[in-house]
Amino acid sequence: MKKNELLKKILYINLTDKSYEIKHREDLFQKYIGGSGVAINLLNEECPEEIDAFDENNPIIFSIGNLTGIFPIASKTVSMFKSPLTKNLGESHAGGRSAIAMRMADIGAIVIKGKSDIPIYLAIYGNKVYFRDATTLWGMKSSEVVGKIIRENENFAGLRTIMRIGRAGEEKIPFASVITETYRHFGRLGLGAVFGSKNLKAIMIAGKHEIQIENSKKYKNLYDEIFNKATTSEMMKKYHDLGTPQNVIPLNELKALPTRNLQSSYFETAENISGENFAKHHLGRRLACAHCPVACIHIAALREPYTNEPYFYKTSMISYDYELIYSLGTMLGISKSNNVLKIIQSVEEVGIDGMSTGVILAWATEAYKKGIITDNQVDGVAFEWGEYAEYIKAIDKIINPPNKFYKDLSKGVYYASRKYGGNDYALSFGKNEMPGYHTGPAAYLGFMLGARHSHLDSGGYSIDQKILSNKSLTHEEIVDKLIEEESWRQILSSLVVCFFARKIYSEEVVSKCLGLLGCEDEIDKIKNLGIEIYKKKFDFKFREGFDFNNMEIPKRIVETRSPTMKFDKKFIQKALKYAEEKIKNNISKE
Amino acid sequence: MKLKVVDTNRCVGCQNCMFACSRRNGNAGLSNSSIGVKSDGGMENGFKVIVCRACKNPPCARACPTEALTPKEGGGVILDKAKCIGCRACQDACIIDAVFWDEVHSKPVICIQCGYCVDYCPHDILKLEK
Structure with a gap:
């Protein structure tokens, strides 16, 4: 009789001596499901205390979940590492084909340690690892070309993932990303720089494993229930039609769209760079992650003439999202969609996080205009709102710093502002540059309290929009809601379900899926597991020196009027105090 | 069909x-x-x-040395797994790569x-x- 197959194999790779082994860890995958739950346990096991992010013993961990390859939209890979940007918990999620490729290679998690003596890339076929010389790829101008070369060098087209870094990762820029399948990213917190510090240029993973299911009739029925919700209900409509850029106009109308370094929360030409406008003038193709019918990835076709010769054109296919339109558009005062795409393209080429980059450039512009940064320091870049070509020049200088100023800028907005001033308008939380939601106190508390300092940790902007636009809440009520949401999201990110599908994967559906696979399906126990994983993340954060009392609150967020509930620094401080007590003392007892 | x-x-x-x-x-x-x-x-x-384009005179069936693949009426082929020796001749014969491979059992996967x-x-x- 067939038995359900849960994940169990963890692939341990040592880059120093180019060796690998597979260990069976049924215990971890049975109890912690996969993804974030497994990764935080592995991080605790493998990451030495207070280690430097670029120390060769800083582990790179990838983990997928027990639903991956079995049910749709459970195709995210969770990465964990010590972040070179925040010097604390690094966690970043990406889709593409990464998770499915790992599942098809029959690998639940990968732990990479050590440092190669030469640039290498890893080719993982099933449970076999090949260490390939990547000397020729190192220093290559475009990350896209690196992907093309590996694509042609390796087998299993259509059944593989190719994760790679660009020049930013090689240069250990602490907000460098890892790009997978050209258009998806382990974007935030600098996984790309950790790759670079290990001389690791790329990882290709492929396989064709079969997953045994015990009760195929029940399985097919549950599959259809989820698939039908994903394709026919309204829940996913906004993601597949205009995609996340559909947020531009509503957030602008709400006066919640951070503009010119949040000097304003309304962009007068938002219409030009709205989801509607991108779709009308640029949308060239839509893509999906493997095993997700939604296709939220929107690709623009940008046609540019060569100025030195007529009848020559370059057509580039560039992925755009709300967060990029915010950070590389409104934050920099860019009014034309063409120009936003050009900045996105330069960010992709070198492989850096678009959100961090935009926030850093916005701070630099304001700091320059206020005179705390000199002409000498900017080295010929005329920082000015809307001047996209100047921003592209600045991005190049961040990757190849010509002087001390750009070297400081390349360490993130927190670092640069502590050196040059302008803390009040340096928009980072927990040293991570802010996402694009000036919706109210819940969004900001979400960035501050979130284990990753990400808007996706707890979706605070949604509390602002749905509740605080109509009534006020106390600081305790907001914090309670944020922690409850973030705890539940630990279950989703352990299942590696995309957060866009959070309404489809309700408590009931999650319980049914886990039950079908023979895992714990009692909802209270599942929720408690979410709390346990959340707490384990904070245990790691506290171990590495995270302290709520050190959380700096840039004045700008309370100066620029909140479109929902009014709040001040005191309100935030009270909320942080309450959250700290709750996380440290009560949460595990609830 | x-x-x-x-x-x-x-x-x-x-x-x-x-x-x-x-x-x-x-x-x-x-x-x-x-x-x-x-x-x-x-x-x-x-x-x-x-x-699979369900060819009328399928090259994959013609290439099979053991008659494990037999043409179907109306196009396409049927696989008799018991006769298949896993030689991959059918895969080589299909110029659009529509003969897929089951690595676990070393047999072709044929569209029905x-x-x-x-x-x-x-x-x-x-x-x-x-």
């Missing part, structure tokens, strides 16, 4: 058809899929969707033109035709 690819330009590369084909036999994953979706030299160029995948293509790229 014959499986047809209507318009690859609408393909988003989700591979739900491939998962459906494997799932038809009761298991999850991709090892038993007889449909292939892969990028056309990078996702920026879109996708190739590879399905059932159309199960069609219902799981969210963008109407596949259709079953008479």
Whole structure:
């Protein structure tokens, strides 16, 4: 009789001596499901205390979940590492084909340690690892070309993932990303720089494993229930039609769209760079992650003439999202969609996080205009709102710093502002540059309290929009809601379900899926597991020196009027105090 | 009935058809899929969707040394697993790469033109035709 197959194999790779082994860890995958739950346990096991992010013993961990390859939209890979940007918990999620490729290679998690003596890339076929010389790829101008070369060098087209870094990762820029399948990213917190510090240029993973299911009739029925919700209900409509850029106009109308370094929360030409406008003038193709019918990835076709010769054109296919339109558009005062795409393209080429980059450039512009940064320091870049070509020049200088100023800028907005001033308008939380939601106190508390300092940790902007636009809440009520949401999201990110599908994967559906696979399906126990994983993340954060009392609150967020509930620094401080007590003392007892 | 690819330009590369084909036999994953979706030299160029064209005089059957593959009336082939020696001659004979391979059992995976995948293509790229 067939038995359900849960994940169990963890692939341990040592880059120093180019060796690998597979260990069976049924215990971890049975109890912690996969993804974030497994990764935080592995991080605790493998990451030495207070280690430097670029120390060769800083582990790179990838983990997928027990639903991956079995049910749709459970195709995210969770990465964990010590972040070179925040010097604390690094966690970043990406889709593409990464998770499915790992599942098809029959690998639940990968732990990479050590440092190669030469640039290498890893080719993982099933449970076999090949260490390939990547000397020729190192220093290559475009990350896209690196992907093309590996694509042609390796087998299993259509059944593989190719994760790679660009020049930013090689240069250990602490907000460098890892790009997978050209258009998806382990974007935030600098996984790309950790790759670079290990001389690791790329990882290709492929396989064709079969997953045994015990009760195929029940399985097919549950599959259809989820698939039908994903394709026919309204829940996913906004993601597949205009995609996340559909947020531009509503957030602008709400006066919640951070503009010119949040000097304003309304962009007068938002219409030009709205989801509607991108779709009308640029949308060239839509893509999906493997095993997700939604296709939220929107690709623009940008046609540019060569100025030195007529009848020559370059057509580039560039992925755009709300967060990029915010950070590389409104934050920099860019009014034309063409120009936003050009900045996105330069960010992709070198492989850096678009959100961090935009926030850093916005701070630099304001700091320059206020005179705390000199002409000498900017080295010929005329920082000015809307001047996209100047921003592209600045991005190049961040990757190849010509002087001390750009070297400081390349360490993130927190670092640069502590050196040059302008803390009040340096928009980072927990040293991570802010996402694009000036919706109210819940969004900001979400960035501050979130284990990753990400808007996706707890979706605070949604509390602002749905509740605080109509009534006020106390600081305790907001914090309670944020922690409850973030705890539940630990279950989703352990299942590696995309957060866009959070309404489809309700408590009931999650319980049914886990039950079908023979895992714990009692909802209270599942929720408690979410709390346990959340707490384990904070245990790691506290171990590495995270302290709520050190959380700096840039004045700008309370100066620029909140479109929902009014709040001040005191309100935030009270909320942080309450959250700290709750996380440290009560949460595990609830 | 014959499986047809209507318009690859609408393909988003989700591979739900491939998962459906494997799932038809009761298991999850991709090892038993007889449909292939892969990028056309990078996702920026879109996708190739590879399905068996159900040839009238199928080269795969002609290449089979053990008569494990026999032509079906109306096109396509039927696989007799017991006769198959896993030599891959059928795979070499198919110039569109529509003979897929089950690595676990070392046998070809042959499309039976059932159309199960069609219902799981969210963008109407596949259709079953008479």
